[in-house]
Amino acid sequence: MTLAIIAAFCTSLVAITWQLTAERIASNKKEWLERNLQPALAGLFFDSPVTESMLLIPPPHELPGSETAIIYRVYAGEEPVAALFVVSARDGYAGPIRLLIGIAMDGTVTGVRVLEHRETPGLGDRVEITKSDWVLQFDGHSLRDPAAPRWAIKGDGGDFDELTGASVTPRAIVNAIRETLSYFDANRVAVFAAPAEIEGESSVGSK
Numbered sequence: 273m274t275l276a277i278i279a280a281f282c283t284s285l286v287a288i289t290w291q292l293t294a295e296r297i298a299s300n301k302k303e304w305l306e307r308n309l310q311p312a313l314a315g316l317f318f319d320s321p322v323t324e325s326m327l328l329i330p331p332p333h334e335l336p337g338s339e340t341a342i343i344y345r346v347y348a349g350e351e352p353v354a355a356l357f358v359v360s361a362r363d364g365y366a367g368p369i370r371l372l373i374g375i376a377m378d379g380t381v382t383g384v385r386v387l388e389h390r391e392t393p394g395l396g397d398r399v400e401i402t403k404s405d406w407v408l409q410f411d412g413h414s415l416r417d418p419a420a421p422r423w424a425i426k427g428d429g430g431d432f433d434e435l436t437g438a439s440v441t442p443r444a445i446v447n448a449i450r451e452t453l454s455y456f457d458a459n460r461v462a463v464f465a466a467p468a469e470i471e472g473e474s475s476v477g478s479k
């Protein structure tokens with residue numbers, strides 16, 4: 273009985289703490305995201321609050337990863353200028369790698385950043401911008417530059433550098449960027465036509 277009471281008390285405590293902090297966590301996350309979205313839009317003029325034009329694409333979808341994908345539409349006035357994708361590279365060394373990928377309307381990459389990962393410090397974690405500039409090599413490339421077979425790491429016959437002693441992480445990221453470019457190419461109109469998101473209701477790109 274005593275144990276049951278303690279267990280019930282602890283469960284209630286966890287539930288209350290979660291309720292009290294959920295909103296604050298969401299707001300901090302949004303603020304953090306808004307700040308961190310900027311580097312993936314290098315060289316673009318835009319004046320829209322990026323996080324307010326969000327689309328949630330629940331799985332299953334054609335974007336990389338099995339989690340919900342997020343797309344932020346970016347505008348200058350009424351004019352769409354880019355889309356920012358938050359997707360997951362599936363085959364990281366230690367699990368999915370959450371990526372932010374900016375793509376301009378002409379299909380060129382405006383920036384890539386690694387948002388979350390569990391790759392090994394000193395090996396796979398050099399994909400973080402704070403550790404090396406590896407991730408900058410994608411800027412300005414598009415689905416057709418380089419052409420499809422060369423959208424791969426050099427070790428696989430492609431154009432992109434890997435990291436010394438760590439090709440698994442770079443391969444996963446290169447594949448995810450290529451798949452995201454391909455998705456944008458096929459769904460560009462639908463992506464910008466969709467209304468601002470209500471969680472779980474998007475059908476853009478869902479299978």
Ligand SMILES: Cc1cc2nc3c(=O)[nH]c(=O)nc-3n(C[C@H](O)[C@H](O)[C@H](O)COP(=O)(O)O)c2cc1C
Pocket residue numbers: 365366391392393395396397427434435436437438439440441442
């Ligand atoms: C403990 C441990 C952790 C590793 N972590 C990573 C990692 O985070 N990312 C990665 O690409 N490879 C990692 N590797 C190396 C891979 O197993 C693989 O050998 C390597 O990616 C192949 O790279 P290479 O083609 O440059 O030899 C790790 C290896 C070990 C033993």
